[in-house]
Amino acid sequence: MSLSQDAITKILKTLEGRYPRAGTALTHKNxxxxxxxxxxxxxxxxxxxxxxxxxxxxxxxxxxxxxxxxxxxxxxxxxxxxxxxxxxxxxxxxxxxxxxxxxxxxxxxxxxxxxxxxxxxxxxxxxxxxxxGIPAIAVDTHVFRVSHRLGLVKARNPEETEKQLMEVIPRRQWSRAHHWLIHHGRALCHARKPNCLECPVRQWCQDFNERFPIKKSPGSIAQPGA
Ligand code: SF4
Known part of the structure; x- marks a missing residue:
């Protein structure tokens, strides 16, 4: 089941709130x-x-x-x-x-x-x-992994991932969303051991919900191992 646009909007808003100053860490003047x-x-x-x-x-x-x-x-x-x-x-x-x-x-x-x-x-x-400042989504290992786990895309390679992300994320958010996904991959959604318990978007995350399919009462948030 793919994510609804409403869920995608909520994920992006939540990640923006979590990583408000996300940007490139590479020092450059031009x-x-x-x-x-x-x-x-x-x-x-x-x-x-x-x-x-x-x-x-x-x-x-x-x-x-x-x-x-x-x-x-x-x-x-x-x-x-x-x-x-x-x-x-x-x-x-x-x-x-x-x-x-x-x-x-x-x-x-x-x-x-x-x-x-x-x-x-x-x-x-x-x-x-x-x-x-031209909107673009660079797909690195973090963007690829996090966007797949969340269920934003289902692609075989970075290029397909980029294309699908550009379809579900508004153009004005492309560049910032790229940084949000990278920061999330570095901070919590690690390759080997994602820290789902601390994750603010787990309620919409497909990977999390597949790994911990529990009956949810209205308004509750899934708990792993429940
Ligand atoms: S719930 Fe877990 S797998 Fe899903 S985005 Fe968060 S850290 Fe990653």
Whole structure:
């Protein structure tokens, strides 16, 4: 059984109340820094990326600076972020393309962003929403897991998940809902052991209600193990 639009509205409102200041934790001053930080954040914590970029962005402020720095030096600067060979190669190549094809500016369209080396759909959506304020839903592991558990979507992959989320969430909430779902995944709806007892949206959560199907008297909230 799929969630009613009313239940979806209540879930979103509740998550908004729970995570009112949810936003990107990646430190950035402009779209270019957001792009570099997002590429670095693959399989790395935001905290680690911020530590690295705090130093890196002092010596490299523009695409030209990164090209001049070169792959080898960049690898040394970003080593602690992991996957540093690939990330350095992609960042230098992306900077070259931004200089050659986009007059040194980060492009504002998803298609153009996705042409940049190291930029997939998720990264493009993160940059669109956080750097340019264009509504988008980036589906990472938290968004995928939480939206499926809640019953917001039933999809086989991130792209289908994104499409289905865009259908059930109002456009004006896309970017913020993405952050609410990430924060909820980090705070309570953990991959291995979700903390359902503390969860403010459990009464609408499909996964919770399937795991703990109990008879509910009107107005009551399900209790696990009851
Ligand atoms: S009730 Fe549990 S599974 Fe459902 S969203 Fe909350 S923490 Fe996740």
């Amino acid at each position: 779209p270019f820094e957001m792009l570099i930080a997002t590429i670095l954040s693959a399989q790395c914590t935001d905290k680690r990326v911020n530590t690295v970029t705090q130093v890196l962005f002092k010596k490299c402020r523009t695409p030209h600076d990164f090209v001049r720095l070169g792959k080898g030096n960049l690898e040394r600067s970003i080593k602690t972020c992991g996957l540093y060979h690939t990330k350095a190669k992609n960042i230098v190549a992306a900077c070259r393309m931004i200089l050659n094809d986009y007059e040194g500016q980060v492009p504002q369209g998803r298609e153009a962003l996705m042409k940049l080396p190291g930029v997939g759909r998720k990264t493009a959506n993160v940059v669109l929403s956080n750097a340019f």
